[in-house]
Amino acid sequence: MKDEFSRFHPVVNFAYFALIIGCSMVFMHPVCLTISILFSFVYSIYLNGKRAVKFNLLYMIPMLIVTALINPAFNHEGITILDYLPSGNPLTLESIAYGVAAAAMFISVICWFSCYNAVMTSDKFIYLFGRIIPALSLVLSMVLRFVPKFKAQLAVVTTAQRCIGRDVSNGSLLFRIRNGTRILSIMTTWMLENAVETAASMRSRGYGLPGRTAFSLFRFDRRDGYAITAIAVVGGYTLIGSYSHAMYYRYFPSMNGVELTAYSASVFLSYALLCSIPLVINVREGVIWKHSQSNV
Template sequence: MHSDGFSKYHPLTNFLFFLGAILFGVLFQHPAYLLAGMLCAGIYYVLLQGRKALKAIAGMLLLLLIVALINPIFNTQGSHILFRLFGRPYTLEALVYGFAVGSILVITLLWFGCYNQIMTEDKFTVLFGNLAPSLSLLLVMVFRLIPNLLSRARQINDARRAIGKGGDDLPLKEKITQGMAVLTALTGWALEGSIVTADSMRSRGYGAAKRTCFQIYQMGFGDYLVILAAVLAAIVTIIGAVTGATDATYTPLLWSAPVSFFLPVYCIYLLIPTFIHVKEVLQCRIFISRI
């Protein structure tokens, strides 16, 4: 996503934000915080994905409903019995609890959906390249090899088709045999190629000295500003959580702490990428209108 403002920030800024958002999302079970989390994550998800997001969100809400409806079947605690299922009580409290747990699941899915858009593999390796050099190199090579292997697999497929093997409308057994033949052919080619790659790496000095990391991202003023804002909001939210502002229980009795000013602070934290995204879009509009 090139149009997103937040993805232009340093990978560390991105990573820290998502780490906090997902941690808070998993830990808080106060209904107001769950609702806030779902809305904030949902808004950013829609901003990132556009129309595609709505379909995914519909799927997630269905999942939420399933988790919520199934929960009272297993969890029979609670004082308001709605009806009896197979002789076991189906309680209101357990149903509400199911909705809460389903919401937690949806919040994590939404944040991970945004994370997948922002934290691409290059950003991930920039972040962890110095911590685990061999592993990040391994990961980079895997990402390079996958498209390589797939295009080679297409060539093998075409060649096989030219001699009358393979095709689209085959019985299941034939399809599997054909796929396996391609896979073994690919293995042989990839393994021989790996030795050539390795020798080429060694002759260019792999392992001769400490490898440095190619850094395309620089921490700028904006990054420090965003991190500072996020850390401040996170600290206030954590204080709220420690003092019990985010507490809620569902079974056996429904109870939640009164909503306090910690909730808007939590929302500010979650809306940071949305603010940046909207600011960028508005700036772009203004610049275009001046032309």
């Protein structure tokens, strides 16, 4: 599915994800966590399709449950005691609630990073930071694209080893371990060679040299200006609301948060708008496209 937000200028994309990921890490109010995890799930599914649905259902939700269950086993703070563990430590409602909140925050950040990886390609990152921090931007770009390349190469190597009967699914346990070690050795060699070749290729092209120019198709136009203005206004209002404790919530020693007022509700709405900006852009572009087709 075409993502219109990824077609915006890299400054807009990076500014948005830097702001939204930072807010997702800081805002621990249950309403904020619900908003963040909901929109991150939806946008990741919009970008990655069935793979995101499978990843969210098979990995993210179980991780959410496990993380929420682990926290009460080690954290015993809180005044609302529900029961006592076999070790004699209290099981408190506050520790359970904080475990769920921390797990939701962790999962939403992972989902936002998956969206970031789909939108902020390596060429966008190098375009933004190539002149400022050329070496670091190259390393970060290689790291960000390493995981998908590693997975693709691992599938190729595993298929090749399976064709000659040396994969990890056949034979005795010792034979499987030996085959797995061989595959790991192949992948390690490929990884090191790929890093050396990439570095040598970029050096031969003069990457990082003073005065070097780079071709780019990115142009900051009026649409990008509107988008960055909307992100700044909505994000700024949300940050001001957070600074004024409109989204304050504590878990220990007892759960307590700010009363819901018209101002706090507007801050929550502003945060929801901030999280929904990519989806709003895509829906708007889809409506415009269908309207233009109907007029043909």
